[in-house]
Amino acid sequence: MRSVHPDDRADADLTAQAKIRNAAIAQFATDGFQKTNLRAIAAEAGVSASLVIHHFGSKEKLRMICDEYVLEVLLARTRSDSSVTGMRDVVSEYLADPTEYHLEVQYMARAIAEDSPAAARFADSMVNESEAILRAGILDGSMRPSSDPRALAVLTVLTSLAMLTIPRALARAFGPDISGPAAMKRIALPTLEIYTHGLYANDTFLTAVTDLLVTAQPDQGSNDD
Amino acid sequence: MRSVHPDDRADADLTAQAKIRNAAIAQFATDGFQKTNLRAIAAEAGVSASLVIHHFGSKEKLRMICDEYVLEVLLARTRSDSSVTGMRDVVSEYLADPTEYHLEVQYMARAIAEDSPAAARFADSMVNESEAILRAGILDGSMRPSSDPRALAVLTVLTSLAMLTIPRALARAFGPDISGPAAMKRIALPTLEIYTHGLYANDTFLTAVTDLLVTAQPDQGSNDD
DNA sequence: GTCTATATAATGATAGAC
DNA sequence: GTCTATCATTATATAGAC
Numbered sequence: 001m002r003s004v005h006p007d008d009r010a011d012a013d014l015t016a017q018a019k020i021r022n023a024a025i026a027q028f029a030t031d032g033f034q035k036t037n038l039r040a041i042a043a044e045a046g047v048s049a050s051l052v053i054h055h056f057g058s059k060e061k062l063r064m065i066c067d068e069y070v071l072e073v074l075l076a077r078t079r080s081d082s083s084v085t086g087m088r089d090v091v092s093e094y095l096a097d098p099t100e101y102h103l104e105v106q107y108m109a110r111a112i113a114e115d116s117p118a119a120a121r122f123a124d125s126m127v128n129e130s131e132a133i134l135r136a137g138i139l140d141g142s143m144r145p146s147s148d149p150r151a152l153a154v155l156t157v158l159t160s161l162a163m164l165t166i167p168r169a170l171a172r173a174f175g176p177d178i179s180g181p182a183a184m185k186r187i188a189l190p191t192l193e194i195y196t197h198g199l200y201a202n203d204t205f206l207t208a209v210t211d212l213l214v215t216a217q218p219d220q221g222s223n224d225d
Numbered sequence: 226m227r228s229v230h231p232d233d234r235a236d237a238d239l240t241a242q243a244k245i246r247n248a249a250i251a252q253f254a255t256d257g258f259q260k261t262n263l264r265a266i267a268a269e270a271g272v273s274a275s276l277v278i279h280h281f282g283s284k285e286k287l288r289m290i291c292d293e294y295v296l297e298v299l300l301a302r303t304r305s306d307s308s309v310t311g312m313r314d315v316v317s318e319y320l321a322d323p324t325e326y327h328l329e330v331q332y333m334a335r336a337i338a339e340d341s342p343a344a345a346r347f348a349d350s351m352v353n354e355s356e357a358i359l360r361a362g363i364l365d366g367s368m369r370p371s372s373d374p375r376a377l378a379v380l381t382v383l384t385s386l387a388m389l390t391i392p393r394a395l396a397r398a399f400g401p402d403i404s405g406p407a408a409m410k411r412i413a414l415p416t417l418e419i420y421t422h423g424l425y426a427n428d429t430f431l432t433a434v435t436d437l438l439v440t441a442q443p444d445q446g447s448n449d450d
Numbered sequence: 451g452t453c454t455a456t457a458t459a460a461t462g463a464t465a466g467a468c
Numbered sequence: 469g470t471c472t473a474t475c476a477t478t479a480t481a482t483a484g485a486c
Contacts, residue, residue: 034259112394119394127398152415154398162387169337169344173352173379190377196431198423206421
């Protein structure tokens with residue numbers, strides 16, 4: 001399953017353009033767009049800084065190319081592997097096996113967090129596929145009915161992304177040497193427990209809020225910032 | 226309850242130092258530390274850029290002062306309002322009423338995401354208090370037992386923070402004009418539904434994973450990145 | 451295509467007047 | 469305490485040689 005994408009980085013009789021793009025994806029994913037500078041990208045790609053500009057025009061255009069490329073890689077994965085139904089499942093699989101597509105998934109999470117040019121497309125893709133999965137699950141009885149499947153889809157995507165990018169400060173709650181992936185592993189079981197049995201032992205909170213919503217005026221579309 | 230902190234910004238017979246600090250908190254919270262530059266802070270505070278340095282020494286020291294201040298404001302709130310048991314509850318309350326402490330809570334979320342100097346203290350405070358709340362809830366029967374209360378605490382903090390900082394790209398899944406707070410409101414009910422009834426209608430996934438964990442070697446502390 | 455050298459811009463920080 | 473003017477550094481981007 002490794003042949004889909006040529007991301008065995010640093011290995012390269014790759015074209016310089018590809019080396020630059022791969023280096024950029026790696027650094028954007030780990031350090032973010034702002035913090036990453038062209039010289040560092042060039043260094044990791046083994047070329048000069050100006051060659052980056054020569055090939056991509058600007059840092060911003062380089063980002064857009066990276067967005068396109070990662071989106072394509074993740075979607076290609078979806079198409080090639082019949083066990084994966086969509087990009088949301090890419091994330092689920094990633095949580096199960098963080099070694100594959102590590103970089104691409106992290107890149108996507110960062111792209112959404114930083115609102116990169118293609119962020120909306122990443123997000124739309126995931127939310128729509130998540131919503132489809134949830135609606136199907138609700139229909140076939142494997143998932144509980146929801147008052148708002150769309151919002152539920154956003155919620156599941158949001159929490160998946162959060163788990164992919166657990167901040168260091170939070171991971172340290174498990175101990176000084178616990179990294180992001182190790183923290184993910186530790187969190188996986190409680191997540192599943194909540195998704196299976198919930199957290200609250202009774203309906204007090206839920207009924208309180210739903211009663212409150214029934215009483216109040218429908219207010220869903222308003223914005224108050 | 227408004228008198229605790231003087232954050233009615235721009236209103237000011239405040240000292241210049243305070244105006245600068247408040248402006249910095251606002252910009253760090255919304256744009257992040259890296260993206261924010263001293264001139265913009267100075268402009269919003271109505272002073273010159275060099276005055277910022279004069280009072281705080283450096284941008285990094287300014288950040289530390291802001292960290293301290295926000296931490297103090299949030300903890301003071303905890304102490305002053307008996308209905309709030311801890312910083313984690315500040316977040317819960319915020320989700321209910323985003324107008325108060327909006328900035329401080331957002332600042333904290335960003336500080337953790339960006340791993341600011343005080344991020345660990347923000348995170349520790351929230352996780353510890355969350356864990357205490359969860360353990361108490363489990364003891365008194367209002368919450369379901371957990372295989373790992375500590376990890377559950379981290380999970381609840383993680384998801385709370387994620388909801389506080391819903392990326393634009395995800396909020397747009399609700400429509401082009403839905404802002405962060407409006408998206409939060411829409412997500413609140415599905416969250417509560419999951420916390421009450423779970424998502425999965427049966428135990429298939431959970432038992433599969435727990436069986437797997439029983440079979441496998443205890444592996445909790447390992448890191449694999 | 452790729453490099454070196456350099457222009458240009460932004461930003462954090464300093465010096466010194468008032 | 470506060471400002472203006474300026475420096476030093478860093479980063480993106482350009483020009484032109486090879």
